[in-house]
Amino acid sequence: MALIEPGITWTYVVLSWLTTTFTIGLVGALFNNFLRKKTTGTLILFSSYFIIGISAVLGALVYTLQAIGDFGKMPSILQTISTLAPQIGLLLIYIFACRHILKDNEVVKAVTLMIISFILGFVFTIYILAVYGIIPQTNPDAWFTLSTNNPTQDLENISISILAVLLIAPQLYINLRIYIRAFILSRRTDKEIRKRGLLLIAWGLVIYMFAGFIISMEIAIPWETSIIPLVFWIIRKLAFITSYVFLYLGWIMPDWFRRRIRSKTWFEMRYKEVSRFVQ
């Protein structure tokens, strides 16, 4: 955020609202799916996308506030929520995956959720405290800071990279497991539609993790110019949206999509032949 120059702030604003609109559209589609089916699974999936949607709105709002003027700590607070909220969505995705793809028993599920919740709780606390200590120049009482490129000697320096690793580890653990399982199941099934659905989930997760990798690069590398981070930011946003779409199609398999990808049954082909002959 510190690298954003005033000239391109509005580019971020416009693009972030565009991607947010698309994300909200997906949230709406999942809500519609939940209303139609009214099952626990569809509610869990909708909830996870809803959290992602909120995160997208807050993220876009942060850029907008920064472009308009000085709003004090508000952008930092919103940015923190926007960054952390999708992590809660991960817990929901895990619960949803346990119902359909993963075969974790209740004990494994409870322990996994407990450990991840503990990690997230720790990281959230540090982030929230950091909102009030991140700019030591304006906050003499700050006792630590989150910093990558500009460590402050006067303060205890909690590296954002360590927190990033703590956030990435559960993401990798869960998403890689779902990816591997979806891929294995896709090879085992003889139903073409199920196979394609599972492959969409697997590839959706690969793209999702690729987007996560880009975030790491954005954070880790001290860029000298604003353009390169913008390019990375656009690629990351596109990758996230593509992964959300893939995962939506794979998990939900909406009727219009199912119709499009299915191959014709023997009966349909025969019926078509016979009808043509009769005419």
Added chain:
Amino acid sequence: MKEIDITICGLANAGKTTIVKYLETGRFVETQPTMGINRGESIQFEKLEINIFDLGGQEDFQVLWPEVNEKSDGVVFVVDKNDYMNFESARDTFHDIINTQIYKDVVVLLLLHKSDLPNGMERNRFIKEFGLLELPYKWACYETSAKTGENIFEGFRWFFDQLKDEV
């Protein structure tokens, strides 16, 4: 596109799932006994999609039938034409469906299945003894085989054409 549901019912081992598989693939496929309810591949026409629900025939699963049949627009009842031992049971089960689980405008298709095997019951005798002549439904009966493919297309063509007309 309008969607309707049909169910495939019948006693255990009558050949319901092999018929569903035949509709999908056009060939005989070995199957396992259906546990509960299987959703088969849908059949799509220009403006109509037909969802097929293949109901497990074992007695334990028959309690699940009413809920599915009540929402169904068409019922296919499969009888193993060589299984004389269970003929009465099949007839009672069929009439239970007809009398308590479906509405009057539902289309009914009866398949006298496994016609590739010798010594099976004759179609005319089956119609009479199964009590089909008094049936207040739009119905038809075909002798079928998933091994040879006999009448499977013809039977379902009649059935789906009736459903298309109803819609």
